[in-house]
Every structure is written in C-alpha cells, then in structure tokens.
Amino acid sequence: MTNINAGTILSTVESDTRDLRVTWADGHVSRFHHIWLRDNCRCPSCLHVQTRERIHDTYGIDPNIRPEAVSITDEGHQLSLTWPDGHQTDLPGNWLRLRCYSEAAREERRVRPTLWGSEILKNLPEVQAGDALETDEGLQDFIQKIRDYGLAVVRNLDCTEGMVEKLAGRISYLRQTNYGVGFDVESKPDPNNVAYTAIELKAHTDLANWESPPGIQFLHCLDNSAEGGESVLVDGFAAAEMLRQRDPEAFRLLSEVELPFRFIDKHWDLRWHAPTISLSLQGDFREIRYHAALCAPFDLPHDLVEPVYAALRSFTQILRDPAHEIRLKMGPGDVIVFHNRRVLHGRSAFDPNSGRRKLQGCYVDCDDAWSRLRVLKGENTN
Amino acid sequence: MTNINAGTILSTVESDTRDLRVTWADGHVSRFHHIWLRDNCRCPSCLHVQTRERIHDTYGIDPNIRPEAVSITDEGHQLSLTWPDGHQTDLPGNWLRLRCYSEAAREERRVRPTLWGSEILKNLPEVQAGDALETDEGLQDFIQKIRDYGLAVVRNLDCTEGMVEKLAGRISYLRQTNYGVGFDVESKPDPNNVAYTAIELKAHTDLANWESPPGIQFLHCLDNSAEGGESVLVDGFAAAEMLRQRDPEAFRLLSEVELPFRFIDKHWDLRWHAPTISLSLQGDFREIRYHAALCAPFDLPHDLVEPVYAALRSFTQILRDPAHEIRLKMGPGDVIVFHNRRVLHGRSAFDPNSGRRKLQGCYVDCDDAWSRLRVLKGENTN
Numbered sequence: 001m002t003n004i005n006a007g008t009i010l011s012t013v014e015s016d017t018r019d020l021r022v023t024w025a026d027g028h029v030s031r032f033h034h035i036w037l038r039d040n041c042r043c044p045s046c047l048h049v050q051t052r053e054r055i056h057d058t059y060g061i062d063p064n065i066r067p068e069a070v071s072i073t074d075e076g077h078q079l080s081l082t083w084p085d086g087h088q089t090d091l092p093g094n095w096l097r098l099r100c101y102s103e104a105a106r107e108e109r110r111v112r113p114t115l116w117g118s119e120i121l122k123n124l125p126e127v128q129a130g131d132a133l134e135t136d137e138g139l140q141d142f143i144q145k146i147r148d149y150g151l152a153v154v155r156n157l158d159c160t161e162g163m164v165e166k167l168a169g170r171i172s173y174l175r176q177t178n179y180g181v182g183f184d185v186e187s188k189p190d191p192n193n194v195a196y197t198a199i200e201l202k203a204h205t206d207l208a209n210w211e212s213p214p215g216i217q218f219l220h221c222l223d224n225s226a227e228g229g230e231s232v233l234v235d236g237f238a239a240a241e242m243l244r245q246r247d248p249e250a251f252r253l254l255s256e257v258e259l260p261f262r263f264i265d266k267h268w269d270l271r272w273h274a275p276t277i278s279l280s281l282q283g284d285f286r287e288i289r290y291h292a293a294l295c296a297p298f299d300l301p302h303d304l305v306e307p308v309y310a311a312l313r314s315f316t317q318i319l320r321d322p323a324h325e326i327r328l329k330m331g332p333g334d335v336i337v338f339h340n341r342r343v344l345h346g347r348s349a350f351d352p353n354s355g356r357r358k359l360q361g362c363y364v365d366c367d368d369a370w371s372r373l374r375v376l377k378g379e380n381t382n
Numbered sequence: 383m384t385n386i387n388a389g390t391i392l393s394t395v396e397s398d399t400r401d402l403r404v405t406w407a408d409g410h411v412s413r414f415h416h417i418w419l420r421d422n423c424r425c426p427s428c429l430h431v432q433t434r435e436r437i438h439d440t441y442g443i444d445p446n447i448r449p450e451a452v453s454i455t456d457e458g459h460q461l462s463l464t465w466p467d468g469h470q471t472d473l474p475g476n477w478l479r480l481r482c483y484s485e486a487a488r489e490e491r492r493v494r495p496t497l498w499g500s501e502i503l504k505n506l507p508e509v510q511a512g513d514a515l516e517t518d519e520g521l522q523d524f525i526q527k528i529r530d531y532g533l534a535v536v537r538n539l540d541c542t543e544g545m546v547e548k549l550a551g552r553i554s555y556l557r558q559t560n561y562g563v564g565f566d567v568e569s570k571p572d573p574n575n576v577a578y579t580a581i582e583l584k585a586h587t588d589l590a591n592w593e594s595p596p597g598i599q600f601l602h603c604l605d606n607s608a609e610g611g612e613s614v615l616v617d618g619f620a621a622a623e624m625l626r627q628r629d630p631e632a633f634r635l636l637s638e639v640e641l642p643f644r645f646i647d648k649h650w651d652l653r654w655h656a657p658t659i660s661l662s663l664q665g666d667f668r669e670i671r672y673h674a675a676l677c678a679p680f681d682l683p684h685d686l687v688e689p690v691y692a693a694l695r696s697f698t699q700i701l702r703d704p705a706h707e708i709r710l711k712m713g714p715g716d717v718i719v720f721h722n723r724r725v726l727h728g729r730s731a732f733d734p735n736s737g738r739r740k741l742q743g744c745y746v747d748c749d750d751a752w753s754r755l756r757v758l759k760g761e762n763t764n
Contacts, residue, residue, distance in 0.1 A: 018688065033687045040679045052646055053576050053675035057584065059698035063691065099679045106681055173558050178750075194435050202439065210749045212594035258663050264434055269762035270753045273662070281640050281657065293435035297422045297481045299488055305415045306400065309445065316441035367592045368560075371652045380651035 008094035009076040020070060022079070022096070030100040034066045037081060040099075041089040113285070113342070114148045115238035121326045125149045129157035129335070132170060139170055140376040142337075143369055146216060150235060150339035157220060159332045164220035164360045167335065172368035175214045177207060178268045185219065185359040187352045192265050194293050198226075198357075203234045203319060203346035204291035209261035211272045213289070215366030217340040221330035225355030231336060232346040234325040236288035239318045240277045246318070250311035255279050257308055260296035261289065271296065276315065287341035290319070319344060330359075339366065390476035391458040402452060404461070404478070412482040416448045419463060422481075423471040495667070495724070496530045497620035503708045507531045511539035511717070514552060521552055522758040524719075525751055528598060532617060532724040535710075536717035539602055546602035546717060546742045554750035557596045559589060560650045567601065567741040569734045574647045576675050580608075580739075585616045585701060585728035586673035591643035593654045595671070597748030599722040603712035607737030613718060614728040616707040618670035621700045622659045628700070632693035637661050639690055642678035643671065653678065658697065669723035672701070701726060712741075721748065 009025035019033040039058050041047070046056035067081040067089075079096060081089040125145040131138025132154060145152040157163050165182050168174055174181045179193070188196040195201060207213040219231075244251040258273040278286040300308060318324060327348075330336065338345060340363070350357050374380055391407035401415045421440050423429070428438035449463040449471075461478060463471040507527040513520025514536060527534040539545050547564050550556055556563045561575070570578040577583060589595040601613075626633040640655040660668040682690055700706060709730075712718065720727060722745070732739050756762055 019684075031684060033684075035691050036680060036687055039677075039691075048573075048576055048579075048675075051573050051576050051578075051675075054677055055576060055581065055675065058674040058677050059584075059672075059694045061691065061695075063688070063695065099681065101681045101684065101687070103683070106683075109681070176555050178753075191430075191433050194430055194433050194437060196433075197430075199437065202441075211597075212747070212749065215593075256663055264762045266762075267757060268753050269756035270749055271756075272749070275663065280655070281638055290441075292440040293430075293433075293437065295421075295436055295440050298418060299481065299483045299491070301485065301488075302401075302413060302415075302483065305418055305483070306445070309417050309421075309443065312441045313443075313445065365594070367594065367652055367654070371560075371650050374651035374653075375649060380646045380648075 008097045010072045010079055010093050010096075011076065013070055013072055013079065015067070015070055017066075020067075020079075024093075024097060025076065028097075028100070028102075030097070030102055030105070032096070032101075035061055035063060037067070037089060037091070038065050038083060040091070041087070042091065042095075043087075043089065046089075110284070113150060113237055115241060116149060116151075116235045117238060117324045118322060118326055120149070120151075120235075121328070125152045127152050127154050129154050129167065129333075133167060136376055140373065143171060143373040143376070146337055146339060147370065147373060150237070150342040151233060152337045153328075154335035154337060156333050157335050159222050161222070161360065164218050164335060165362050167220070168216075168218045168362050168364050171216070171364050171372050173364070175363040175365050177210070177214060177363065178263070178270060182360060182362045185361055186357060198350050198352045200349040201346045202292065203232050203325065203344035204293070205236065205288050205344055206291070206340050207263075207294075208274070208289040208291040209263045209270045209272055209294045209296075211274075213287075213341055214363035215340060216337060216364045216369055217345070217361060218335055218337050218363070219330075219345075219359045219361045220335045221332055221359055223332060223356045223358045224330050226350040226352060226357040227354040228348050229350030229357045230327050230329050230348045232325050232327050232348070233336065233338065234319050234344045235342070236290065236319070236344050237285045237342050239315065239324055240285060240288065242318050242324075243277075243315050247311070247314045249307075250314040251277065253304070253308055253311040254315060257300065257304060259289070259308070260299055261291070261294045262296035263294055276312065285342070288344065289341075290315070290344060341366075390479045392454045392461055392475050392478075393458065395452055395454055395461065397449070397452050399448075402449075402461075406475075406479060407458065410479075410482070410484075412479070412484055412487070414478070414483075417443055417445060419449070419471060419473070420447050420465060422473070423469070424473065424477075425469075425471065428471075492666070495532060495619055497623060498531060498533075498617050499620060499706045500704060500708055502531070502533075502617075503710070507534045509534050509536050511536050511549065511715075515549060518758055522755065525553060525755040525758070528719055528721060529752060529755060532619070532721035533615060534719045536719060538715050539717050541604050541714045543604070543742065546600050547744050549602070549717065550598075550600045550744050550746050553598070553746050553754050555746070557745040557747050559592070559596060559745065560645070560652060564742060564744045567743055568739060580732050580734045582731040583728045584674065585614050585707065585726035586675070587618065587670050587726055588673070588722050589645075589676075590656070590671040590673040591645045591652045591654055591676045591678075593656075595669075596722055596745035598719060598746045598751055599727070599743060600717055600719050600745070601712075601727075601741045601743045602717045603714055603741055605714060605738045605740045606712050608732040608734060608739040609736040610730050611732030611739045612709050612711045612730045614707050614709050614730070615718065615720065616701050616726045617724070618672065618701070618726050619667045619724050621697065621706055622667060622670065624700050624706075625659075625697050629693070629696045631689075632696040633659065635686070635690055635693040636697060639682065639686060641671070641690070642681055643673070643676045644678035645676055658694065667724070670726065671723075672697075672726060723748075
C-alpha cells in the first residue's frame, strides 16, 4: 500500500442503523446509507453488463433495507455486503471513494468556471487550428478552454468555406436551428436577423428565444477588410457575479423573473420565457439570456415592471463596462469559439462600402461537447 | 364599432406619474408603464423593418421617461405618444390589448396542459397518418394534440423503414442524439441501451442525462408479433400534480433537489444534474426526469439521501398506479408520439422467440414544434 492509494483503501467499517461509517487509510471518513449501497450494487443483475445502465429498480427499494453482513475484502480494496435475501454486493474502494458524499468531497467535485474581465486579452485562451483538427491532445485542450473560460480563440484555420463546420465537427455533430446548420454572417439585402446587417450589435446571447439555446458558437472570419466590425466579448457569469455583489436586489430579480423572448418571420414563431440569469438549485450559474433584439413585450405583474427595467440597466452597466469586455478585430483564419449561454458577443458597426466582412458560423451543444471532453480524458469508465 | 371589436377600441386614456391608464370600449382597464410603452415602440428606427427584431436598446431607456403628449387616434384604434425628444410612438389598439399585463389578462394567456389518467384510453388523441402527412389542417391538429395532451397516436402510417422520419419531418427537422438521428428499437445482440433488449422497461423519460433532453419522441411500430411488448404511457405532469396534493414534502424535494444522471459507453459520457420535477418560476410544470437506468449514484447531503429515496418511492407509487397509466399493444402502422419530458413511456417484457418486435423512432424538439403550430395557426404576426 502506497500513500498515493491510501485514499482508496478501506481501513475500518462500522454499521449504524441507517448507514455504514467507512474510515479510509488516509483518515477520511465516509458515510454511506444502506439504501444507497443497495441501490448502487454493480453485479450483473443490477447493472446491465453491456449497456452499463442500471436494471435494478432505484425507485422501489425497501426503505429499511440493512445488510446482514459487511466486510472489507481484497486486502482493503473492496467493500462486501450481503443482503437479507442473500444478494451480494461488492464495491471497489476506488469506485466508492470517488462517490463519497461528505460535504468536503461534494465541494471538491464542484466544477467552477474561471471568471474573467478585460485582463484576459493579455493572455487569451488560444489554440492552433492544426492542433485541434489533427491531434487528440489539441482537441482536448481546445474543449477544456471552452469549458473553463467559456472562450477559445482558434488561429490559422484555412479560409475555405465550410472549414468552421469541420472544426466544430471535431467536437460533435452540429446543432440545427432556424438559421440552418451553418450560417454566413455578412451584410445581406434581405436580412432575417440584425446580425445580417452592418449595424452595431451590443453584446448579447444568441437565440435567447429558444427553450434550449445552442451551447457553443463558432464564428470563423473569412474576410474582415471593412472598417469597423470589431468583435466584443464579455463573460456573462463574471458580470452576473459582480451584479450579485453590487446590487443583490437586481440580481435576485433577474434570476427569479422570467422574461419573454420571441423571434418571428414567415416560417418561424419561436417563443420562450426565461430568467436573465439562470442558476442551478445550488446557486451555480447555468446560463445568461440577454438580447434586446429578441425581447418580447414584458408581461409582468404591474409592480415588477419598473424594478425589472432597473435591474436590467444595472446588469447592463456592468456588461458594457470596458473593464469587463474584450475587443478584438478578427483577421482571416481566426475563429472565436464561445459558450453562447455564458459569454456574450457583439460587434461594432462596420462600413460595408469600405471592404468586406464575412464570418461563417455554426453551433455544437454543450451536452455533447463536455461528453467528448470526458471521453478524451478517459473519464468514461463506470 | 361592433361588440366583437370593443376589446381593442380605446375609450379613454389618463396619464399618471409612472404609467397610463387605458380604458377599453368593453370596460376593461389596462395600465401600461411609460418605460414599457417607449420600449415597445414599433417605428422603423425601434423595430427593424425586415427582421422585425428590436433595434432599440431595451436595456438603456431613461427610467424617468414620460410622454409629453398622449392621444387616442384612428377612431379609437390607436394610441399615439410623443416623447420629450420628439420621437413618435403609435401603437395599434389590437396589438396593445393582446399585451395587457393586468393580472386577469396574464392569467388568461397562461397555457395549461390537459392532464390525464387511464380514462384517456377511451378517447385517445388520435390522428390519421394521411391527414398529418398531406394537409395543413391535419398537421395542425396533430401538433395541437401533442401540445395539449403530451400524446398523439397516429394510425395507418406505411410500414416502410424511414417513414417515421418523414412524419416527424412534417413538424420540423430531426434532433440528433448519441443514438443518432433515427433509431431502431428491437432486441439486439450488442445493445448500448436497455431498450435494445427484450426486458421490461418501467415507464421513464428518455435521455434524462442530457442538459436538454429531446422534446417530442416518435415510435413507429413496424412489427409487434412477439408475445408481450405492450406499451405503457403515463402523464408525468398529472402524476406530479397528484404528488403535490398527496405528499407536498416529497413534491418539494423532487422539485428542489437535483439528481445526477449519466450515460456511458465507448464514445460517450453524458452527465447532467436536474430535479425530478422541474417547475417554471411561476410553478408551472416544465419537465420530468425519471429513469432508473440512467441514475448516477446520488451525491446528496447526508441528511437528504433517505428523504429523497422516500420521495421517489412516493412519486413512483402514483406513476405505476394502473389508474394513471394506459397500456396498449401497438400494431404495425401505429405511431405513438409524445412529449418525452412530460409523458413517461415503457413496455412490458416480450419474448423474442415468439415473434418479432420492431419499432423505429426519432425526436423533434419542442421549440421548433410549437413554432410550427403557431405558424400553422397564423399567430406569427408581430
């Protein structure tokens, strides 16, 4: 037994009325309820051998179940339990320790994003297109940056039409929306989105009118010779965290009041209500919805209308503060890749008579992207 | 002026410090805040003429803005406002009345699903495949049934491979998942999902391990000659509503505690935490996540572990009560179409030696489906 493994070696186990008290060789104590242990049995009649899905009925376990015998086996590497009906459960120590639900262990497992402001411009999370396209390590690093910062800037992607879909396809399949699978961002004569004009776009989150707006957005610059057209990026989670400190009442309103968003054209009428700042039930940031272009007329209780406008102004002050945003002029071959429900993006106005500005974009969902990252890291073991 | 239009004819308008008090010809009173009226100006410099998106900056309006002049114009059909900077806002009466945010008007606009139990079997929401495939009216009726009941049974769809994708494609594009775009449900030698075996599947929601599980599921029966294999369907919203009445503490726990779900195979590692019963901030049902096969080991605070198992048992009792579920044996040509995050589905075990059981399935998202319904109903006017 080395120290490195001490955390996964079972030292002692004591049975209580409702749970087991396990002490590990590194001194840590875990408590596992009897019902939890029965539920997580990994034998072939509880966990399907091929699909690795549970075939045991989690929802129907006897609440008073209690093992008849408990022992430490395999030289401390395994916890063995025998249930009243004779069913046998053997749980590997390393498997069990990783799932300890003590407060400390749960806190350690909590994933927190790295929040940023304008200082990130000095040290941009950058990736070379070749690395992301050709190597597993490059791809893993690329997705990890998107996960941690909500942002990665890819350099030197071939300026060929469709290359952005090839890059995104390295992560997972593309997400289709009312704008299609891939889309061209340039000034168009008959736009169905203000992005397809030359006007300024304040930093915003795309498709805020969807129940499930796409997760990761790719914007590949093919040409940016027009005057203006600087890209603006803001970490919405950092801004929301600042709002929580500075104006807790505004933060509360924006996380508790659902605002209506809507997009309409000849073929679509996409509507959804959502809070501006969505939190998990534990208070972690889930997503930001912020896009004036897609706001539908607010349908709020009368006495919330003015406070909500005030809260939005308060959040906007933070979002548009130069200390929190970065501005960069994309050149041909650059791709900005960002978590669309976290990092707001915009652009300054440009002059379509002074040159061209053409980006190509597409989306990949977070579900599949984080899955890909876990598989690349070898975490997909059960 | 007829009575039918009285609700959209402006009778009087009085200006208060913060809002306008509008009385309509049918006697209803609406109050609109000055800031709300300025925000919702529909002139070409506030609302983009082509994209119909807002180009006015909702987030930056002067909180103390107040119109200098207010009048009723166009014989009561329009409210006209002049702002201190000379900007002019004209709002049609019918547009305005539809957006009245009085408590009564907001309550009227609230969409409520039609909850059901086993009695729905006597009066199934049925659709003929030909109607849904060939006519706009049939398609509208089809989507409306899915929206209201979370369930529609389609009859007489050609038993040709891929037909289910054609039917689903009438609503919108298909949603891709780790199971691909379309999938075959039959007993397979090397399954990566328990659905691809012959064992019983308790009623569940699919892909509970996704941040955004697919919305509408289609299952087309091509062959069901095996013994067993009856389909089971339960309205999860109705069951949750019953739990709210019967066991409020269990309901509270299941709507406030996020449980972990996970699916793993060689290529995927998809994980998400979510409450079993998700509510909107107004308390309306949003979605159900219930699938033992995909439960990851619970990582809850120690004192919640047993209460959560108890709450799940309590919900399970309702979900598996024959009074709340329907059972039907699909025949070739039948398609069950259901809101996967509302209606739980399952099947009894079947005997693969007694005959064949083959379904083909696919998903469409709710965002696009409800959009399609609004467009078919002609609601996509701004």
